[in-house]
Amino acid sequence: MQGITYLVAAYAIVWAGLFAYLGVVMLRIRGVRTELAAVTELMREQQEKNT
């Protein structure tokens, strides 16, 4: 019985950890996409101002 508790704990940790990490990575990617959009928008405005 004890062995199974550890087994479940180990797999639970790995799964929770993996999902958490995947979530964090997705958030970071979304953050960069927002930043990229903002910067390209800024660039477009600057180009229009110059031309």
Place this chain on the structure above:
Amino acid sequence: MALAKRETRVERRDASAKEGSQAKRLPVISMVLLALTFAGMMISIWMVFIYAPTDAIEGDAQRIFYFHLPSAIIGMLAFAIVAVGGVVYLWKKDERWDWAARAAAEVGAVFLTFALITGSIWGRTTWGTWWTWDARLTTTLILWFIYIGYLMLRSYMGRSEAGARAGAVLAIIGLIDVPIIYESVNWWRTLHPQAVLPIGSSPQLPPEMLLTLLVAFVTFTLLFSLLLMQLYQLEKMQTLAQRLRASVEV
């Protein structure tokens, strides 16, 4: 600087057109990898918990091994990727190799963390101790510290050429050092013969267990590739964003 900006405006328009078509291809590969990884995970879980027979000596806790071993090996191999990426970066000065190295470092560290945690739990169930200083475990722990050091160094030095070069050198030295560390801990251990944990030295695995292990291995490799790709894209976009913002805020 102004002249450079005027020239790069045209280049950027062309580049973004290329980006568009490239960007459409990448999600397809990512989607395929995601689907394969998911499928692999499902199959692995079924195999680990149901298909594989219970170990006679260690009982159910032995099943931790199927996730522990692949994550440990891939975690270690990832460091080789970091080092090779670093070497090629120093040689060719192509920053894409640095993006790959940085991505591999992060995913490798994550995998190695899981390996250490699962290994510790497994050790606790089977040999009654959360940790022992045998050569394999100790070297894994030290490699983990080298990973963390690499990530901290890259973080502190920011997104710069100096940071990329420093990371490359660290990875090279680390890669050369790991076998030496392993051997020296081995020598050190022969003087203190303690219980040797037969991790992975089980004589013959029955075919079902071997198959389960193989499937888990493939799944973890797929997972690694998936994460590596995502992080590579992340690095690429962050570098681009930083560069664009710098040119805008001049």
Place this chain on the structure above:
Amino acid sequence: MMFLEQVMAILWKDVRSEWRSKQMWTGMGLFAILVLVIFNFAFDLRVDNKAAVAPGALWVAFVFASMLGLGRTIAVEREKGTMDRLLLCPVDRKAVYLAKLLGNMLFIGVVEIVALPIFAVLFDVPLFFGPLLPIVLLGTLGIAAVGTLFAAMAAATRARELLLPILVFPLIVPVVIAAVRATGTLLVPAANEPPWLGLMAAFDVIFLSVSMLTFEYIVDE
């Protein structure tokens, strides 16, 4: 200028500037001795225990003092801006590395020479200065070879005092193991000891070369 001349010139410059300040030497020396004293309280040192703990205490003191010293030399250079001026000259980067390495070894060496007799007194161990010399030399060379390279790396960051040990400690594990065991064998001779000096020598050769070759990638802009 020939390679060796470059090394000597830079080394002489560093030694002269540190000689004038004298802060580092005294600081490092006191620190090393304090570590030894704290070890005395940290471990219950009865007669039979001393021989087991003494080599470890000695090398912990040396490693920690080295970290202080390694960080300081390059940090001072950056503060004064002399590093950039040095790099502007067409000097071989390998020579710069070697000079820094030798300078570091000199500073750490002086601290070690001072700390050793005090160590012998505090821990009541006989001081086999002769056979101890190669161990201390090879060990310090190993720590300094890696440490000099990474001090240059960490100097560019803000948290350099924190980052340097984090980067260096894992990498010098073989040296620490070998040095402690070799010192231990001196105090308590044992049979069938692995060739620790040989390991340290191999480590030193390998990492001295690699560090010397990669140093230019760290310092050049």
